[in-house]
Amino acid sequence: MTPRFSVDFNELLESDLVMLSQTDLRKEIDGSLVLLVDGLPIEVQQESLYDDGTHEVLFARGVVEINSTGTWSHVKWCCRFDSEGVYDIAGQ
Template sequence: MPNPQLYVDFNEMLEPDLVLLSAEDTKRDVAGALVQLREAMAIDVYMDDVNERGEPDNLVASGRVEKNQSTGWGSNARWCCRIDEHGIRHQSDLGKQD
């Protein structure tokens, strides 16, 4: 079964590999289905972006759900996504040799 694809705002990074995910225990995926979030759940996250020609080219990453431990500006969220070693990339770069 593929990982749920969930929207995030990559401008809300708490750490270089940690992005805010949700203030609730559920979040709608790209297809509109309600996803129950849980610790260590594998997910894919994305954010709208465009390439240099103005064409859609989402920013994407994969990672795992974790409880938010932040005490700062992002403390209102319950869940975050810890982004894996591949980091944040453009969708058009997936599958290209590193």
């Protein structure tokens, strides 16, 4: 099963790259620890519930890659989205 992590899509480093972790180990949504390595296929999501009752689950598939952007040097690992990008899966 593909590991799934919670992320903040406001932490995009590029249009298809989001910050993932400062360390080599990261807990996925179900609490399991995953060793992050370059090229590992993963899923990322951000779940939000708004005051008006709207439920949103932003989701993307991608791969782990080392942060080579030259910014946010404290972040070691990122997720590079596949060609489908980010989309809402709430209500599916």
